[in-house]
Amino acid sequence: xxxGANLDRSKVGVETDLPYRIxxxxxxxxxxxxxxxxxxxxxxxxxxLVVQLVEQERGQNFDRILGSGDIxxxxxxxxxxxxxxxxxxFERPISWIPGNHDCPEMMDSIIxxxxxxxxxxxxxxxxxxxxxxxxxxxxxxGLLQEHELQLLENALQQANGKHSLVCLHHQPVPVGxxxxxxxxxxxxxxxxxxxxxxxxxxxxxxxxxxxxxDATREHIRLLSTxxxxxxxxxxxxKFKIGQQLPGYxxxxxxxxxxxxxxxxxxxxxxFEIDYQSNGY
Ligand SMILES: [Fe+2]
Numbered sequence: 001x002x003x004g005a006n007l008d009r010s011k012v013g014v015e016t017d018l019p020y021r022i023x024x025x026x027x028x029x030x031x032x033x034x035x036x037x038x039x040x041x042x043x044x045x046x047x048x049l050v051v052q053l054v055e056q057e058r059g060q061n062f063d064r065i066l067g068s069g070d071i072x073x074x075x076x077x078x079x080x081x082x083x084x085x086x087x088x089x090f091e092r093p094i095s096w097i098p099g100n101h102d103c104p105e106m107m108d109s110i111i112x113x114x115x116x117x118x119x120x121x122x123x124x125x126x127x128x129x130x131x132x133x134x135x136x137x138x139x140x141x142g143l144l145q146e147h148e149l150q151l152l153e154n155a156l157q158q159a160n161g162k163h164s165l166v167c168l169h170h171q172p173v174p175v176g177x178x179x180x181x182x183x184x185x186x187x188x189x190x191x192x193x194x195x196x197x198x199x200x201x202x203x204x205x206x207x208x209x210x211x212x213x214d215a216t217r218e219h220i221r222l223l224s225t226x227x228x229x230x231x232x233x234x235x236x237x238k239f240k241i242g243q244q245l246p247g248y249x250x251x252x253x254x255x256x257x258x259x260x261x262x263x264x265x266x267x268x269x270x271f272e273i274d275y276q277s278n279g280y
Contacts, residue, residue, distance in 0.1 A: 024068055024225050026070070041230050043228075053248065100170075126163060156195070165205060231244040
């Protein structure tokens with residue numbers, strides 16, 4: 001079935017084999033100002049181009065938006081309002097987790113956005129979404145604190161036959177760039193030790209590395225997704241901005257545990273990107 005095929009979303013999970021469809025949006029790096037430019041890219045306009053791409057390719061033919069961190073670059077309330085203003089166009093539930101640039105307290109304080117669901121455990125008919133916070137205050141790299149590991153373990157223990165998607169901001173495996181790999185989840189061994197104790201995890205999903213990553217670890221798919229803003233060139237020793245275009249990931253979760261997924265990118269960028277930058 002093609003990704004954009006028109007399905008009756010009301011029947012998802014109800015005695016059918018229709019997939020539950022997620023759109024992953026990651027690393028938008030929005031500011032309080034919609035004019036904020038990072039390395040030559042207006043992050044708000046770049047996200048808006050990706051949103052328009054989702055509209056063209058998907059319409060409303062999906063079930064949830066999942067933001068996998070670095071939604072904001074400055075942690076301001078307005079940056080999150082800017083994000084929600086764009087996402088609310090889809091009229092679908094919105095889930096999000098914090099990244100290293102985010103302010104988790106500010107995110108949690110937003111309680112008046114009608115489509116925003118702050119729950120860290122989303123139970124669906126055949127699947128559950130386990131949404132973890134890997135941000136450490138003041139650091140770029142990731143760590144799952146004890147209560148996050150406990151959330152993961154409790155959810156897997158009580159899965160009751162449901163398949164699990166686990167989402168966090170930081171990569172739990174090396175991705176082959178010497179400057180990014182030290183930012184990996186520092187307690188990844190503990191993370192996978194918990195996951196391996198239970199049978200139901202099908203997919204681990206993250207952001208942070210601003211590039212596509214797709215691998216498997218036994219029966220688990222490991223995926224990351226391009227940023228909606230600037231890209232990092234894969235397999236680099238030092239920080240290097242990539243020429244790949246911003247995009248999003250679609251994920252179809254089938255009742256039998258099968259995952260179908262892909263990444264789609266905008267076709268051209270209107271921005272003059274600073275490819276020589278050493279960082280931001
Ligand atoms: Fe980021």
